[in-house]
Amino acid sequence: MSETLSPAEPKISVRGLKKSFGSKIVLDGIDLDVGVGESLVVIGGSGTGKSVTVKCILGLLDPDGGSIKIDGQEVTTLSRGHRETLLQKFGMLFQGAALFDSLRVWENVAFGLIQGRGMDRQQARDIALQKLGAVGLGPEVGELRPAELSGGMQKRVGLARAIAAEPEIIVFDEPTTGLDPIMGDVINDLIVKCVRDLGATAISITHDMASARKIADRIAMIYKGRIIWSGKASEIDHSGNPYVDQFIHGRADGPIQMEVRAL
Amino acid sequence: MLDFLASVGRVFIGFLGASGRFAIFTLTALSHCFRPPIYFRLIGRQMIDIGYYSLPVVGLTATFTGMVLALQTNTGFSRFGAASATATVVVLSVTRELGPVIAALMVAGRIGAAIAAEIGTMRVTDQIDALSTLSTNPMKYLVVPRIVAGLVTLPLLVLVADIIGVFGGYIVATYKLGFNPASYLHNTADNLAATDIFSGLIKAGVFGFIVALMGCYHGYHSRGGAQGVGAATTYAVVSASVMILLFDYLLTSVLF
Numbered sequence: 290m291s292e293t294l295s296p297a298e299p300k301i302s303v304r305g306l307k308k309s310f311g312s313k314i315v316l317d318g319i320d321l322d323v324g325v326g327e328s329l330v331v332i333g334g335s336g337t338g339k340s341v342t343v344k345c346i347l348g349l350l351d352p353d354g355g356s357i358k359i360d361g362q363e364v365t366t367l368s369r370g371h372r373e374t375l376l377q378k379f380g381m382l383f384q385g386a387a388l389f390d391s392l393r394v395w396e397n398v399a400f401g402l403i404q405g406r407g408m409d410r411q412q413a414r415d416i417a418l419q420k421l422g423a424v425g426l427g428p429e430v431g432e433l434r435p436a437e438l439s440g441g442m443q444k445r446v447g448l449a450r451a452i453a454a455e456p457e458i459i460v461f462d463e464p465t466t467g468l469d470p471i472m473g474d475v476i477n478d479l480i481v482k483c484v485r486d487l488g489a490t491a492i493s494i495t496h497d498m499a500s501a502r503k504i505a506d507r508i509a510m511i512y513k514g515r516i517i518w519s520g521k522a523s524e525i526d527h528s529g530n531p532y533v534d535q536f537i538h539g540r541a542d543g544p545i546q547m548e549v550r551a552l
Numbered sequence: 553m554l555d556f557l558a559s560v561g562r563v564f565i566g567f568l569g570a571s572g573r574f575a576i577f578t579l580t581a582l583s584h585c586f587r588p589p590i591y592f593r594l595i596g597r598q599m600i601d602i603g604y605y606s607l608p609v610v611g612l613t614a615t616f617t618g619m620v621l622a623l624q625t626n627t628g629f630s631r632f633g634a635a636s637a638t639a640t641v642v643v644l645s646v647t648r649e650l651g652p653v654i655a656a657l658m659v660a661g662r663i664g665a666a667i668a669a670e671i672g673t674m675r676v677t678d679q680i681d682a683l684s685t686l687s688t689n690p691m692k693y694l695v696v697p698r699i700v701a702g703l704v705t706l707p708l709l710v711l712v713a714d715i716i717g718v719f720g721g722y723i724v725a726t727y728k729l730g731f732n733p734a735s736y737l738h739n740t741a742d743n744l745a746a747t748d749i750f751s752g753l754i755k756a757g758v759f760g761f762i763v764a765l766m767g768c769y770h771g772y773h774s775r776g777g778a779q780g781v782g783a784a785t786t787y788a789v790v791s792a793s794v795m796i797l798l799f800d801y802l803l804t805s806v807l808f
Binding site: 344348380388406 | 673677678679681682684685688693
């Protein structure tokens with residue numbers, strides 16, 4: 290199914306990606322490349338299309354136009370069955386962790402191994418407890434229900450679930466949103482460690498600049514459905530792009546105008 | 553005038569769109585019922601939720617339905633000197649009509665709402681997307697077990713409701729209205745045909761499918777947080793109840 294990947298070919302290549310909801314254009318021709326083993330962070334304000342971009346890459350949304358290639362293979366035209374196979378390459382940490390309420394923590398972590406790959410439950414449980422350990426959670430946590438965990442612990446469990454099947458690509462959706470700065474930094478460190486240990490390719494979306502600086506090799510900024518700047522994480526303070534400058538310094542004044550109605 | 557026509561057109565197009573989405577959802581769910589993997593463990597769990605845990609409420613309503621039916625039939629038929637037909641009327645009404653309908657409406661309120669709320673919450677908290685990213689088809693994992701369980705379990709529930717409902721009528725007829733117990737049971741058995749029971753069970757299977765399908769459909773397409781989940785729950789119960797009554801008429805006109 291997959292084609293041979295040349296050394297220079299990106300792991301993920303997005304070209305001219307378009308998506309609208311009714312008359313609202315959300316993605317207006319996104320171009321994006323993510324190299325093998327690279328950690329790309331997509332930054333941008335709320336409602337600029339960050340989540341929609343990754344949902345299109347994962348196949349959770351069907352794009353209106355454009356191309357998405359994973360390992361050189363076009364994925365926008367894949368059938369449901371082939372897409373399920375392709376998704377075995379992915380791990381995803383959702384913004385709210387999206388843990389399954391009805392399952393215990395270890396069953397959440399082992400879910401992809403048991404349901405997606407047909408692994409024996411005992412073997413999957415052992416791997417789940419090992420992954421929980423990798424994110425700093427003891428085996429006793431494995432027996433709890435998600436509702437019994439704090440927000441930070443839920444994020445860690447979500448991270449353990451994302452890395453359980455040792456995916457080639459990991460997607461992080463707002464990994465530090467809703468966490469205090471210290472717990473946010475703990476999650477950032479875990480993301481860096483897990484991605485490095487697995488040698489995975491990572492795409493993160495965030496508007497938390499501390500998080501972006503810590504986990505990114507490269508940063509791309511999205512505004513009004515287009516990538517308006519892309520470069521190394523170390524270059525972002527000297528981007529020369531007024532939109533990027535305004536965003537990373539969190540200034541209300543600048544070319545990005547928030548649509549706020551007068552009281 | 554043009555504005556009015558445009559409004560009518562928008563409503564009509566919206567209706568067609570919603571009908572199309574519902575038809576596609578139903579056909580997709582049905583097709584997944586026959587394609588592996590089939591999650592038997594989840595089907596079993598849903599059967600317990602839908603069947604076993606609904607027994608008290610269905611049993612209670614069936615009892616009172618049978619009791620009221622005996623009272624009303626006796627009161628009405630006595631005016632024409634036909635009070636002896638009470639046993640026959642009770643058993644036929646319960647098995648053919650009231651058992652399946654009352655049980656289905658109770659299950660729609662209890663289970664249809666629960667299915668919509670559970671799946672709806674999973675939708676708005678990204679749990680359904682999480683299933684997809686873990687290479688698990690949400691239709692197979694969430695929808696199929698509930699539909700199969702609804703289809704299989706409601707006839708079993710109705711069988712129990714039939715027995716309890718007839719027993720409720722028997723209690724009132726013998727202890728309150730003074731019927732002879734032996735002749736009441738004799739009349740009940742003599743006038744009951746197997747087709748009366750089976751037609752009720754066929755109805756129950758259809759109603760079980762409708763309750764589960766409506767719960768799944770509205771939950772699966774819920775949007776907008778807690779308010780969206782609440783709306784999905786309401787739509788699931790109301791639409792299932794209306795469709796149960798509609799299909800009750802259609803099935804009755806076909807089966808009898």
